Amino acid sequence: MTRIPFPTLDDMNAEQRAVYDEVVSGQRGRVVGPLRAVLHSPDLAGRWSRFGEFLRYSTCLPPKLNELAIIVTGRRWNSQLEFYIHARAAIAAGLSPECVEAIRVGQPPDFAGQDEVEVYEFARLLQQTGNVPDAVHTAVKARWGVKGVVELTAVIGYYTMVSMMLNAQDVPLADDMRPAPFAPGAAAALSSLPPARGPLT
Numbered sequence: 001m002t003r004i005p006f007p008t009l010d011d012m013n014a015e016q017r018a019v020y021d022e023v024v025s026g027q028r029g030r031v032v033g034p035l036r037a038v039l040h041s042p043d044l045a046g047r048w049s050r051f052g053e054f055l056r057y058s059t060c061l062p063p064k065l066n067e068l069a070i071i072v073t074g075r076r077w078n079s080q081l082e083f084y085i086h087a088r089a090a091i092a093a094g095l096s097p098e099c100v101e102a103i104r105v106g107q108p109p110d111f112a113g114q115d116e117v118e119v120y121e122f123a124r125l126l127q128q129t130g131n132v133p134d135a136v137h138t139a140v141k142a143r144w145g146v147k148g149v150v151e152l153t154a155v156i157g158y159y160t161m162v163s164m165m166l167n168a169q170d171v172p173l174a175d176d177m178r179p180a181p182f183a184p185g186a187a188a189a190l191s192s193l194p195p196a197r198g199p200l201t
Contacts, residue, residue: 003170006036015042023049027057032174033081034165055158059151060144063093065119069152070159072123075103075193077163078186084177103193104181110197115143117196122149123156124193139200 007016016039023031026049031039038045059066067090074082087100095116102109111117118139125132141149165171167187173180 002172003168004037004040006171007039012039013042016045018042019045019049022046027053033085033171034162034169037165037169037171052158052162055151055155059155060148061119061152061155064090064095065115065152066155067093068095068116068119069123069155071100071103072120072193073127073156073159074163075106076124076127076191077160077167078182078189078191079163079166080180080182080187081166081171081173081177082159082163083181084173087181106191106193108194108197114200117198117200118143119152120196121200122152124195126153126156127160128192135200 005011009017009020012020019035019039019042020031023035028049035045035049038048056066056070057063061069067086070086071083071090073079074086083104087104090100091097096112099109099111099116109120111120118136121136122132122140125136137149140152144152
C-alpha cells in the first residue's frame with residue numbers, strides 16, 4: 001500500500017495529461033519513478049521533468065560518470081527505484097558490473113579509471129559530509145572544467161531530491177523490476193559508503 005495515489009491516464013486532468021504526454025514523447029519514454037507522485041502538481045512536474053532530463057542526458061560529463069554519481073546518491077538514500085534504474089544505465093554506459101555491485105552492497109569499489117574514482121569520491125563525500133575536500137574538487141575541475149564540477153554538483157543535488165520523493169511517497173518498483181536492490185525497510189536510514197580502492201591521484 002503506497003502512501004499516496006498515483007494518477008492513471010483515466011484520472012488525469014488536462015494539465016497532468018499534458019505533462020504526461022511531454023514525458024513519454026521525450027528521452028525517458030515513460031512516466032516512472034518520482035514523476036508518478038509529482039504529477040499531483042503539474043506545474044512542478046513539468047519543470048521537474050525538464051530539469052531532470054537535462055541532468056540525466058545533457059551534462060558535459062560522459063554518461064558513465066553521470067550515472068555513477070546517480071547510483072552513489074541512490075545508495076546513500078537507499079532509494080530502491082533510483083538505484084535499480086540507474087545501476088542498469090551505468091552498466092550500459094560502461095561502468096563495470098563489479099563496481100556497481102560493490103556500491104550496492106557497500107563495499108569499496110575498484111574502479112578502472114581515475115575519472116571514476118574522482119566522481120565517486122566527489123559524490124560520496126558531498127552526500128556524507130555536505131562538502132568535498134579541496135583535492136577532490138580540484139581533481140574534478142581539472143578534468144571537466146568549472147562547468148563540469150557545477151553540473152556534477154547539480155546532478156547529485158537533483159537525484160537527492162528524487163530519492164527523497166521516492167522514499168517519502170513510497171513509490172514502488174514496477175512489476176518488472178525485480179529483485180529489489182536493498183532489503184525491505186532500507187530507506188529508514190541513510191547509508192555511508194567506503195572510499196574507493198586506491199588513492200585519488
